[in-house]
Structure formats: C-alpha cells, structure tokens
Amino acid sequence: MTARDQLSPAAALLGRASGPGEAPSPAWREQPGSPGPLVLRWLREAADAGVAALQAATLATVDEEGAPDARVLVLRDVSPDGAAWSFATDSGSTKGRQLAARPAAALTLHWPEQARQVRVRGEVAAGTRDDAAAEFRTRSPAARIAAHTGHQSEPLASDQAYRQAAEAARRLVAADPDAVPPGHTVYTLHAREVEFWQGAPDRFHQRLHYHRTADGWDARRLWP
Structure with a gap:
C-alpha cells in the first residue's frame, strides 16, 4: 500500500494535480x-x-x-x-x-x-x-435589502424569522431606497x-x- 492509498478522501481530492491557471506573460x-x-x-x-x-x-x-x-x-x-x-x-x-x-x-x-x-x-x-x-x-436593490435585513453574525432562531426580517427590509427599501442602515x-x-x-x-x-x-x-x- 502506497502513502497515497492511505490518504483520507478529502486529502486525496486536495492532492489531485491541477494546473495553476493560464498565466499571462510577462507578469x-x-x-x-x-x-x-x-x-x-x-x-x-x-x-x-x-x-x-x-x-x-x-x-x-x-x-x-x-x-x-x-x-x-x-x-x-x-x-x-x-x-x-x-x-x-x-x-x-x-x-x-x-x-x-x-x-x-x-x-x-x-x-x-x-x-x-x-x-x-x-x-x-x-x-x-x-x-x-x-x-x-451604488448598491443593487437586492444588496440594499440584504444590508437592511441586519442581525449579521447573530444566532438565527428560524428560517421564518429571517424571511420576516427580509420582508420588512424590502418594504423599507421600497419606501426609501436611499435609507442607510x-x-x-x-x-x-x-x-x-x-x-x-x-x-x-x-x-x-x-x-x-x-x-x-x-x-x-x-x-x-x-x-x-
């Protein structure tokens, strides 16, 4: 058994040879x-x-x-x-x-x-x-709604709580597109x-x- 045979599934995937992309030249x-x-x-x-x-x-x-x-x-x-x-x-x-x-x-x-x-x-x-x-x-309406939804990084109680906050943010942005959180x-x-x-x-x-x-x-x- 080779060392590669002993790799975990993740390590085997990460170890696959892959090219670094098409490098423009010169840098x-x-x-x-x-x-x-x-x-x-x-x-x-x-x-x-x-x-x-x-x-x-x-x-x-x-x-x-x-x-x-x-x-x-x-x-x-x-x-x-x-x-x-x-x-x-x-x-x-x-x-x-x-x-x-x-x-x-x-x-x-x-x-x-x-x-x-x-x-x-x-x-x-x-x-x-x-x-x-x-x-x-400069932000799109969707990005403004996401920003107004708020609570970033806070614990989320349920999907419903998120949907309600997002809907409230949509109404706010529709009423005042330039309002800044x-x-x-x-x-x-x-x-x-x-x-x-x-x-x-x-x-x-x-x-x-x-x-x-x-x-x-x-x-x-x-x-x-």
Missing part, C-alpha cells in the same frame, strides 16, 4: 514606483479575461483573544497609488467588532484563472456616515505591504513585494 514588464499601476493593470486584465468574482477578497482579522478569523467579501475600491483598499460591512458584525478592537487586517485577492494573487496588509480605519451613504447608493460602514485598509504573486505551470512562480516607507514605496522581488 510585470516593469516595477512601478507604487503598487497602484500594477493593481489597476491586473484588475483590467482580469476583467478583460472574464475572471469570475473579480471583486471577491478574503479579509483576515483577529478576535479579542488574538485568534485569526477570515471571510470573503466584496472589494469596493482601490486608490490610484494602491495605498487604500476599501470594503463595507456592518460595524456590529463580527468583523466590524474585531476591527474596532484591533484595527489591522490582511486582504487577499485570488484569481485562479490567471494564476494570480494579490496580498495586502495594513491598518484599517472606518469612514464617515457620508462615506457610507455614498457607497450604499445605522451600522453600515465603509472601511479603508491603509496598506503598508502589497504583494503580487504570479504562478507558472513550471512552478517558476514570481513574487513582487511592495513595502511602504516614510519616503514612499520600496519594491523587491521575493523567492517563490
């Missing part, structure tokens, strides 16, 4: 002075290539005991220099409470179709109510590090790491 023709131009270029190339869930990002925070926590959310914006990364959530949610206690986070974008990954780390700041209102107006907050992750990872079928992966300094950005290649 970067140059190293811009800030990560922003490369972020915008990769976003544009991903959009042109029809990458699914282009805006889906994994946000990692820590809880009151210092244990890591992570979830996928929607990345809303990136500043032209790549220094500010914006997302929105309810301040009363688990991640909202964690950010209030420890305002630092890591954020990851992963586009397997292009074998690309972008990693960001830094401090997080909450925006104003005007910021929240402006962002909320009290806890709706736009957060900005102010990056101190931005890293670009480009996979390759021959596993000659490439990494470009930006570190923010008092004088700007320091860029360097990293070993895969």
Whole structure:
C-alpha cells in the first residue's frame, strides 16, 4: 500500500494535480514606483479575461483573544497609488467588532484563472456616515435589502424569522431606497505591504513585494 492509498478522501481530492491557471506573460514588464499601476493593470486584465468574482477578497482579522478569523467579501475600491483598499460591512458584525478592537487586517485577492494573487496588509480605519451613504447608493436593490435585513453574525432562531426580517427590509427599501442602515460602514485598509504573486505551470512562480516607507514605496522581488 502506497502513502497515497492511505490518504483520507478529502486529502486525496486536495492532492489531485491541477494546473495553476493560464498565466499571462510577462507578469510585470516593469516595477512601478507604487503598487497602484500594477493593481489597476491586473484588475483590467482580469476583467478583460472574464475572471469570475473579480471583486471577491478574503479579509483576515483577529478576535479579542488574538485568534485569526477570515471571510470573503466584496472589494469596493482601490486608490490610484494602491495605498487604500476599501470594503463595507456592518460595524456590529463580527468583523466590524474585531476591527474596532484591533484595527489591522490582511486582504487577499485570488484569481485562479490567471494564476494570480494579490496580498495586502495594513491598518484599517472606518469612514464617515457620508462615506457610507455614498457607497450604499451604488448598491443593487437586492444588496440594499440584504444590508437592511441586519442581525449579521447573530444566532438565527428560524428560517421564518429571517424571511420576516427580509420582508420588512424590502418594504423599507421600497419606501426609501436611499435609507442607510445605522451600522453600515465603509472601511479603508491603509496598506503598508502589497504583494503580487504570479504562478507558472513550471512552478517558476514570481513574487513582487511592495513595502511602504516614510519616503514612499520600496519594491523587491521575493523567492517563490
């Protein structure tokens, strides 16, 4: 019996050989002075290539005991220099409470179709109510209803309780489409590090790491 024969069903599935996607080449023709131009270029190339869930990002925070926590959310914006990364959530949610206690986070974008990954780390700041209102107006009716349904991360007693809250939210949005939930907050992750990872079928992966300094950005290649 081989070692692979002894793998659990899950380990066997996870261990299947799979290509890292169709890697655009070259990963970067140059190293811009800030990560922003490369972020915008990769976003544009991903959009042109029809990458699914282009805006889906994994946000990692820590809880009151210092244990890591992570979830996928929607990345809303990136500043032209790549220094500010914006997302929105309810301040009363688990991640909202964690950010209030420890305002630092890591954020990851992963586009397997292009074998690309972008990693960001830094401090997080909450925006104003005007910021929240402006962002909320860009949302679809369904997204507004979901936000008004509320109770994010709280225990759910029954499906009926959820349906009733959702119906109340639908009526509220129909009556006042621009009403913003009290806890709706736009957060900005102010990056101190931005890293670009480009996979390759021959596993000659490439990494470009930006570190923010008092004088700007320091860029360097990293070993895969």
